[in-house]
Amino acid sequence: MSLVKEYPHIENVLQELEIDIPVYIVTINKTESESIVLFDGKNPDLMPYSGRYINLGNKTYLLCNNTRYENAVF
Secondary structure (H helix, E strand, C coil), rough: CCCCHHHHHHHHHHHHHCCCCCCCCCCCCCCCCCCCCCCCCCCCEEECCCCCCEEEEECCCEEEECCCCCCCCC
């Protein structure tokens, strides 16, 4: 339920409780995003094998999940 829809309910409860206080609705969005791309320079299409990963540091890894499999026969 969005805050716009919830506001009348909040206001009604405050009135029922006979509480006269201002209500402020604040939304804070903080997004830290960065794109990290991994390539396989030994492959002509640059796609790394699925399941390969690299350590980005600070207990963070980038896992390749795609359709290129090592030793796969189709």
